[in-house]
Amino acid sequence: MAFAISANQLRRDGKPVTSLPSPYTGGALPSPTRFLAMHFTYGASARSSAEWFQSKDNPGSSAHLVIDRDGSVIQCVRFDKVAWHAGKSTWRGLSGLNHHSIGIELANWGPLHLAGGEWKSHTGVTIAHPHIAKHKNGNPNGENCPIGWEPYPPVQFQVAAEIARLLVKTYGVEEIVGHDDISAGWKWDTGPAFDMAHFRSLVFGGRADNDGVGLTVDVAEGLNLRTGPGTTFPVLRLLPAGTLVEPIERDGRWLGVSVLNAQGQPSQTGWVHDHYLS
Numbered sequence: 001m002a003f004a005i006s007a008n009q010l011r012r013d014g015k016p017v018t019s020l021p022s023p024y025t026g027g028a029l030p031s032p033t034r035f036l037a038m039h040f041t042y043g044a045s046a047r048s049s050a051e052w053f054q055s056k057d058n059p060g061s062s063a064h065l066v067i068d069r070d071g072s073v074i075q076c077v078r079f080d081k082v083a084w085h086a087g088k089s090t091w092r093g094l095s096g097l098n099h100h101s102i103g104i105e106l107a108n109w110g111p112l113h114l115a116g117g118e119w120k121s122h123t124g125v126t127i128a129h130p131h132i133a134k135h136k137n138g139n140p141n142g143e144n145c146p147i148g149w150e151p152y153p154p155v156q157f158q159v160a161a162e163i164a165r166l167l168v169k170t171y172g173v174e175e176i177v178g179h180d181d182i183s184a185g186w187k188w189d190t191g192p193a194f195d196m197a198h199f200r201s202l203v204f205g206g207r208a209d210n211d212g213v214g215l216t217v218d219v220a221e222g223l224n225l226r227t228g229p230g231t232t233f234p235v236l237r238l239l240p241a242g243t244l245v246e247p248i249e250r251d252g253r254w255l256g257v258s259v260l261n262a263q264g265q266p267s268q269t270g271w272v273h274d275h276y277l278s
């Protein structure tokens with residue numbers, strides 16, 4: 001599956017992906033577009049959500065793309081236009097992230113509830129093997145215990161990562177955020193079933209088959225971890241050869257990374273030059 005972007009439309013294997021244009025769009029997005037915001041739909045299929053983005057009953061929400069559980073993709077808004085996916089949101093000192101981000105929706109039921117011993121969607125669909133976890137910002141129902149979440153199928157995750165890599169290259173996206181990052185406390189997508197660290201690593205690490213372990217410092221004398229993307233930023237510490245890092249964001253040749261300790265747990269964040277990673 002080869003994706004490309006031409007005239008702000010996504011193409012797959014040489015043909016435009018299915019287009020169900022939403023009337024709910026704003027003005028032009030700035031170039032570069034700094035952020036990619038990831039969402040789940042709470043819905044049955046990509047098509048049902050894309051049709052909702054076209055509906056007269058819809059109060060005005062939309063997103064650029066919806067990716068289905070089987071990896072099929074529908075485009076609803078051109079990439080150079082504002083879509084209405086983020087609502088009230090703040091990040092990195094900015095508010096109203098619709099004006100600074102491309103929005104991708106993943107077909108997914110999100111939080112589940114127990115009924116008759118089974119985990120079910122809000123519409124009553126049984127999810128046989130849910131991801132059981134507590135949301136990092138607290139669960140939507142206010143309960144402080146692990147609950148079921150619909151897992152994201154690997155093909156959906158991989159397609160999203162492939163498209164995200166293309167958006168980074170085409171629009172200069174610097175950082176990927178969840179709706180639950182930029183609207184923390186009132187939005188729960190993409191939720192705990194979405195492995196954001198792995199996703200960022202796939203996108204910014206640039207490897208299609210990455211298993212989530214990240215990149216390794218590959219220079220005998222070690223690599224400086226700095227506070228920002230450039231040699232003018234102070235050095236936090238020297239990372240010895242062999243240190244594992246997970247990319248979080250990119251600024252040119254500089255990668256914002258999470259440094260993993262010997263147990264593979266994130267221990268510190270900072271910036272490194274990507275020339276010395278493999």
Ligand SMILES: [Zn+2]
Binds near residue numbers: 038040085187189
């Ligand atoms: Zn959302």
